[in-house]
Amino acid sequence: MSTSLLYHAFGIRGYQYTRTDYQEGQVLFTIRQEPETCRCSACGSPRVQSRGRVERRFRTVPIGSRATFVVLPVPRVECQACGVVRQVKIPFADPRRSFTRAFERYALELGRRMTIRDVARHLGVGWDVIKDLQKRDLSRRFAKPKLKHLRHIAIDEIAVAKGHRYLTVVLDLDSGAVVFVGDGKGAKALKPFWKRLRGSKAKIEAVAMDMSKAYRQAVSTHLPEAKIVFDRFHVVKLFNEKLTQLRRDLHREATDTLQKKVLKGTRWLLLKAAENLDETRNEKQKLEEALALNKSLATAYYLKEDLRQFWEQPGQRFATAFLNDWIKRAEASGIKMLQEMAKTLAWHRSGLLAYYDVRITSGPMEGTNNKIKTMKRQAYGFRDKEFFKLKILAIHETRYELVG
Ligand SMILES: [Zn+2]
Numbered sequence: 001m002s003t004s005l006l007y008h009a010f011g012i013r014g015y016q017y018t019r020t021d022y023q024e025g026q027v028l029f030t031i032r033q034e035p036e037t038c039r040c041s042a043c044g045s046p047r048v049q050s051r052g053r054v055e056r057r058f059r060t061v062p063i064g065s066r067a068t069f070v071v072l073p074v075p076r077v078e079c080q081a082c083g084v085v086r087q088v089k090i091p092f093a094d095p096r097r098s099f100t101r102a103f104e105r106y107a108l109e110l111g112r113r114m115t116i117r118d119v120a121r122h123l124g125v126g127w128d129v130i131k132d133l134q135k136r137d138l139s140r141r142f143a144k145p146k147l148k149h150l151r152h153i154a155i156d157e158i159a160v161a162k163g164h165r166y167l168t169v170v171l172d173l174d175s176g177a178v179v180f181v182g183d184g185k186g187a188k189a190l191k192p193f194w195k196r197l198r199g200s201k202a203k204i205e206a207v208a209m210d211m212s213k214a215y216r217q218a219v220s221t222h223l224p225e226a227k228i229v230f231d232r233f234h235v236v237k238l239f240n241e242k243l244t245q246l247r248r249d250l251h252r253e254a255t256d257t258l259q260k261k262v263l264k265g266t267r268w269l270l271l272k273a274a275e276n277l278d279e280t281r282n283e284k285q286k287l288e289e290a291l292a293l294n295k296s297l298a299t300a301y302y303l304k305e306d307l308r309q310f311w312e313q314p315g316q317r318f319a320t321a322f323l324n325d326w327i328k329r330a331e332a333s334g335i336k337m338l339q340e341m342a343k344t345l346a347w348h349r350s351g352l353l354a355y356y357d358v359r360i361t362s363g364p365m366e367g368t369n370n371k372i373k374t375m376k377r378q379a380y381g382f383r384d385k386e387f388f389k390l391k392i393l394a395i396h397e398t399r400y401e402l403v404g
Contacts, residue, residue, distance in 0.1 A: 111133075153179070167189075244271070246297060
């Protein structure tokens with residue numbers, strides 16, 4: 001093999017080709033380093049004495065389907081300046097790695113189109129080898145996203161495993177990128193974020209979040225200038241949860257079998273926006289039947305649909321009037337669930353109206369959340385949490401298959 005092929009195929013330069021061996025379907029290229037090119041790996045001095053060699057084997061890019069290795073007796077030298085014996089540096093592989101950089105690049109490239117399992121199988125290495133390669137690459141590129149440009153962010157928790165394990169995700173609403181993933185939920189999960197944010201000197205104008213206390217206090221403390229927006233997405237989600245509970249209670253309490261039957265099929269219809277009901281499947285009719293039989297369910301449903309108009313008002317003054325009116329109607333409904341909702345919205349009034357100062361919502365967070373769910377379903381799941389977190393940070397990049 002020529003030295004130029006060594007370079008162009010495997011990225012190896014500055015060595016002499018010795019020989020090729022074929023062993024058990026593997027290809028082994030032995031190369032050598034001439035003594036006069038040896039340098040001290042610590043100080044770079046050429047004034048070194050040879051002290052033998054240590055043979056090392058590096059996996060490199062396969063030739064066809066054959067596993068291919070580069071075998072190098074690595075010179076050991078005693079440096080006259082340092083007075084220490086060391087192996088010389090190997091420019092074509094990272095320290096302590098048993099594969100070449102060319103192999104690493106190739107495996108990462110394959111990872112853009114294939115799952116970790118497929119790449120590992122194709123290259124004849126363990127799943128962990130490929131995962132670790134991806135992890136190091138992700139870490140290099142995504143572990144510390146730049147925060148300086150942040151203006152509008154969303155903060156949310158996501159359930160990542162059974163048994164209430166959570167991660168806290170911060171999203172840049174202007175770019176759609178995940179900029180932080182913290183362990184757990186609540187204020188504590190955000191601590192490392194504030195620390196990095198302080199260093200970045202970012203000027204965050206607004207934060208979208210749900211109405212729970214979890215993040216609100218932390219944001220007020222660390223970003224006193226930022227507007228907090230309790231966003232539409234979370235309000236609707238909360239309402240839907242309560243509506244589902246109401247339907248369940250009514251179903252349990254119903255004594256009439258027809259009423260039970262009608263209620264049973266309406267769970268998803270209640271949560272759908274009215275304009276999304278499927279006419280061809282009689283969804284509208286089914287829902288109306290159920291609502292006709294249950295006055296309180298009907299009231300709750302129509303007030304839910306009505307509340308959506310809060311985000312369609314021409315300005316803050318109209319929105320304020322609308323919200324006040326909605327709260328009054330919910331309070332007067334006599335339905336406990338609606339009265340609770342009215343109380344929650346009244347309590348969070350200024351954060352809801354803040355939408356009319358900064359029109360942000362956690363909507364994009366839902367897309368991110370769905371991608372995370374897809375990742376979660378895959379085999380590797382949560383086995384390596386740091387890897388999982390890095391994948392979330394890289395989620396807006398299509399460079400990797402999310403599956404693994
Ligand atoms: Zn030295």
